[in-house]
Amino acid sequence: MNGxxxxxxPKNTPNLFIxxxxxxxxxxxxxxxxxxxxxxxxxxxxxxxxxxxxxxxSIWLGPFWGVFIGGASDLLGFLLQPIDTFxxxxxxxxxLRGFLPGFLVRCTGESVRIRNFALQIGITQGISSILLMPxxxxxAFQIPMVENMITRVIVQVFMVPFYGMIYILIKDWQSREELxxxxxxxxQILGITQTGVNITDAHYNLQYVxxxxxxxYGDPSGEKCFQYFMDLEKPCQSCGVVxxxxxxxxxxxxxxxxxxxxxIVEVHTIPFQDKRGQWLVAEFNVDITARxxxxxxxxxxxxxxxxxxxxxxxxxxxxQLIFHEKGRPxxxxxxxxxxxxxxxxxxxxxxxxxxxxxVVYKTSSAPYLEEFSQAVLxxxxxxxxxxxxxxxxxxxxxxxxxxxxxxxxxxxxxxxVKEYQQILSAKNKELEQLVxxxxxxxxxxxxxxxxxxxxxxxxxxxxxxxxxxSPTSSxxxxxxxxxxxxxxxxxxxxxxxxxxxxxxxxxxxxELSRSGRRALNIVALDMNExxxxxxxxxxxxIREANVALCLHPLPSCLGDAVQVTQVFTNxxxxxxxxxxxxxxxxxxxxxxMENGRSVYCVADNGEGVALEHQExxxxxxxxxxxxxxxxxxxxxxxxxxxLFRLEGKIWVAxxxxxxxxxxxxxxxxxxxxxx
Amino acid sequence: MNNQVIIxxxxxxxxxxxxxxxxxxxxxxxxxxxxxxxxxxxxxxxxQQGAGPHRQFGVAYVLxxxxxxxxxxxxxxxxxxxxxxxxxxxxxxMLTTTDDPREVERCHELGCSNYITxxxxxxHFVHAILQLGLFLSVVQVxxxxxxx
Numbered sequence: 023m024n025g026x027x028x029x030x031x032p033k034n035t036p037n038l039f040i041x042x043x044x045x046x047x048x049x050x051x052x053x054x055x056x057x058x059x060x061x062x063x064x065x066x067x068x069x070x071x072x073x074x075x076x077x078x079x080s081i082w083l084g085p086f087w088g089v090f091i092g093g094a095s096d097l098l099g100f101l102l103q104p105i106d107t108f109x110x111x112x113x114x115x116x117x118l119r120g121f122l123p124g125f126l127v128r129c130t131g132e133s134v135r136i137r138n139f140a141l142q143i144g145i146t147q148g149i150s151s152i153l154l155m156p157x158x159x160x161x162a163f164q165i166p167m168v169e170n171m172i173t174r175v176i177v178q179v180f181m182v183p184f185y186g187m188i189y190i191l192i193k194d195w196q197s198r199e200e201l202x203x204x205x206x207x208x209x210q211i212l213g214i215t216q217t218g219v220n221i222t223d224a225h226y227n228l229q230y231v232x233x234x235x236x237x238x239y240g241d242p243s244g245e246k247c248f249q250y251f252m253d254l255e256k257p258c259q260s261c262g263v264v265x266x267x268x269x270x271x272x273x274x275x276x277x278x279x280x281x282x283x284x285x286i287v288e289v290h291t292i293p294f295q296d297k298r299g300q301w302l303v304a305e306f307n308v309d310i311t312a313r314x315x316x317x318x319x320x321x322x323x324x325x326x327x328x329x330x331x332x333x334x335x336x337x338x339x340x341x342q343l344i345f346h347e348k349g350r351p352x353x354x355x356x357x358x359x360x361x362x363x364x365x366x367x368x369x370x371x372x373x374x375x376x377x378x379x380x381v382v383y384k385t386s387s388a389p390y391l392e393e394f395s396q397a398v399l400x401x402x403x404x405x406x407x408x409x410x411x412x413x414x415x416x417x418x419x420x421x422x423x424x425x426x427x428x429x430x431x432x433x434x435x436x437x438x439v440k441e442y443q444q445i446l447s448a449k450n451k452e453l454e455q456l457v458x459x460x461x462x463x464x465x466x467x468x469x470x471x472x473x474x475x476x477x478x479x480x481x482x483x484x485x486x487x488x489x490x491x492s493p494t495s496s497x498x499x500x501x502x503x504x505x506x507x508x509x510x511x512x513x514x515x516x517x518x519x520x521x522x523x524x525x526x527x528x529x530x531x532x533e534l535s536r537s538g539r540r541a542l543n544i545v546a547l548d549m550n551e552x553x554x555x556x557x558x559x560x561x562x563x564i565r566e567a568n569v570a571l572c573l574h575p576l577p578s579c580l581g582d583a584v585q586v587t588q589v590f591t592n593x594x595x596x597x598x599x600x601x602x603x604x605x606x607x608x609x610x611x612x613x614x615m616e617n618g619r620s621v622y623c624v625a626d627n628g629e630g631v632a633l634e635h636q637e638x639x640x641x642x643x644x645x646x647x648x649x650x651x652x653x654x655x656x657x658x659x660x661x662x663x664x665l666f667r668l669e670g671k672i673w674v675a676x677x678x679x680x681x682x683x684x685x686x687x688x689x690x691x692x693x694x695x696x697x
Numbered sequence: 698m699n700n701q702v703i704i705x706x707x708x709x710x711x712x713x714x715x716x717x718x719x720x721x722x723x724x725x726x727x728x729x730x731x732x733x734x735x736x737x738x739x740x741x742x743x744x745q746q747g748a749g750p751h752r753q754f755g756v757a758y759v760l761x762x763x764x765x766x767x768x769x770x771x772x773x774x775x776x777x778x779x780x781x782x783x784x785x786x787x788x789x790x791m792l793t794t795t796d797d798p799r800e801v802e803r804c805h806e807l808g809c810s811n812y813i814t815x816x817x818x819x820x821h822f823v824h825a826i827l828q829l830g831l832f833l834s835v836v837q838v839x840x841x842x843x844x845x
Binding site: 461 | 711794797
């Protein structure tokens with residue numbers, strides 16, 4: 023079943039012993055014959071001793087051993103003969119004939135041609151020995167001698183067809199040898215190229231495996247291909263062999279070899295029919311492990327980049343700069359963009375890729391051309407922040423040059439960051455103001471407390487001096503006391519007022535701090551109900567001040583009931599506090615929906631706020647006219663802080679002397695409103 | 698100090714105003730003192746507008762000006778005084794509870810003559826007022842209708 027393997031040269035040692043045994047038999051026979059019959063037919067002796075071993079050992083051991091043993095036997099025959107029975111030159115020829123082929127084979131190595139030449143000689147000698155054997159026997163048993171010349175002619179005539187046969191045999195041998203050499207050459211080449219070859223029949227029996235397979239996988243005798251290569255119990259249905267046998271066409275597959283550390287091979291499975299019409303498949307395996315690993319790594323990194331590119335929240339756009347004939351950049355073309363580009367700009371990929379910037383962005387000049395050109399021309403990455411008005415967004419753009427005219431941009435929407443920065447800076451400002459307040463507003467009453475205490479101290483000192491100087495009766499002192507009393511009272515008043523002022527300020531600060539920490543419970547608020555409550559609390563003051571309060575129907579909103587109540591209580595308080603002294607007060611509370619938000623307005627016809635104070639009234643402790651009204655100047659600060667936490671907003675529109683309108687905007691129940 | 702010089706005190710806190718007056722007197726300054734409760738009132742006086750008293754020609758004044766005041770604050774008064782061609786020579790001494798460097802710088806930029814922080818420690822305050830008295834007595838106070 024393993025046909026190719028049988029062609030291999032037999033090199034089994036037992037054959038050597040057989041040859042040596044035969045050699046001994048023949049040489050002994052020749053020796054005995056020459057001694058017994060005193061035969062002088064040199065030809066026959068030589069044949070007996072030399073050529074037959076050549077023939078036999080050539081067949082069993084190959085041409086080299088054949089000619090070597092043949093030559094050795096000739097030499098031995100010569101040595102065993104009595105010296106006077108041999109003509110020296112004939113002996114020499116015998117020796118040369120035996121040794122020359124061996125010598126040639128030795129000197130020229132494994133060349134098929136020389137080997138075959140030597141073989142030809144050896145086999146010819148062997149055959150002629152067999153043919154001449156009867157003659158030897160004839161002579162040995164004293165059969166009437168034929169003339170020596172006649173014998174020779176007969177022998178040569180008999181030899182002709184045999185020489186022809188021998189030639190054919192040798193040719194056949196030669197071609198087998200050439201085939202062998204070609205095969206070994208082919209195997210060598212396949213070995214160098216790491217190509218494994220095997221042949222399997224239709225029943226998955228391995229017919230041939232090359233030497234490399236054999237080295238690694240061992241003897242394939244009796245093994246099925248799936249057992250031998252894959253350690254499987256049965257063939258895999260997707261296997262190239264199965265498919266190739268089924269479809270009778272060449273199949274190219276990839277296989278992982280579990281027995282060889284998962285080496286990856288590309289298998290070309292080629293079905294063919296042998297001479298008897300049996301289907302076989304030849305498999306050629308090319309090692310592609312290194313290529314595969316590189317391909318896999320490449321694919322992986324490509325996929326990584328692709329995933330990164332498409333799933334990045336940043337806009338990534340690849341561009342090509344367009345130059346004017348004079349080398350000046352005039353525009354750029356978008357060559358690729360990711361999904362974020364579309365989601366941020368709203369421009370579909372198909373409308374952007376391949377188009378000029380001026381077309382895509384519908385502008386007369388390409389946006390940020392100067393920045394982009396700078397990065398491309400300098401070859402240095404460039405980062406900048408910008409406000410892009412058409413999208414109303416702040417962006418941070420990184421420009422990465424890629425070659426002589428290409429560049430990519432990674433754009434991050436930093437609007438939220440900017441917004442937080444603004445909030446942060448506003449908060450910082452507030453904090454700064456708080457420190458200022460602590461150092462000024464709290465210190466101011468302290469100056470009074472210390473100052474007037476000291477004044478009292480001076481008065482007491484003065485009185486003591488007078489008492490010490492002229493101790494008189496209490497009756498005479500009374501005018502002195504009466505003189506000092508108003509000043510004492512005045513000083514104590516100042517101290518008390520200042521203490522109260524400080525207390526109020528500290529309470530205010532605490533209140534502010536609490537309002538910023540209170541837990542929020544955001545729910546949908548019925549503002550009509552809430553505002554009615556606010557109004558009912560202030561009812562007494564409204565009646566006392568003779569104010570006409572008008573409540574319009576209000577939209578609901580999202581907020582914390584306690585905090586929103588505080589906001590509108592503060593606004594109503596302020597409206598009541600700053601009524602115009604010379605006309606009856608009117609306060610109107612209305613509301614509407616605007617841009618998805620609920621906006622409320624508390625309008626009065628009071629004193630109003632001058633334009634320059636319309637922002638400062640929301641600052642800590644700011645009072646337009648301190649001292650004439652109650653309060654510590656915290657109401658609007660707290661209101662603004664409360665609204666900040668509720669995602670609300672407050673602003674004022676006012677005309678001094680005519681009245682103010684305080685607006686409050688809060689998230690609506692429907693949501694989706696922007697601030 | 699020139700007896701003709703009138704000291705104008707613009708101070709919204711009545712307590713502070715009282716203390717300033719008492720301590721000026723205690724440190725020997727006998728010049729007449731006028732008190733204004735806010736920036737607007739002192740401006741009305743200087744610019745000769747509104748219902749209150751007005752300054753008189755040929756009289757020398759010196760202005761002690763608090764910064765934190767309602768309606769019109771000290772900085773604004775200072776800016777207006779220094780911008781007025783008639784009033785620009787009027788010596789202005791800023792009185793304030795804070796010594797915020799930015800505010801001090803701002804006042805000097807606008808052209809105030811001196812800047813004094815109101816001290817909490819009473820003797821510091823007296824010391825500051827006394828210094829002010831000395832300062833006022835050595836400064837040649839211009840009669841402000843002379844122009845700049």
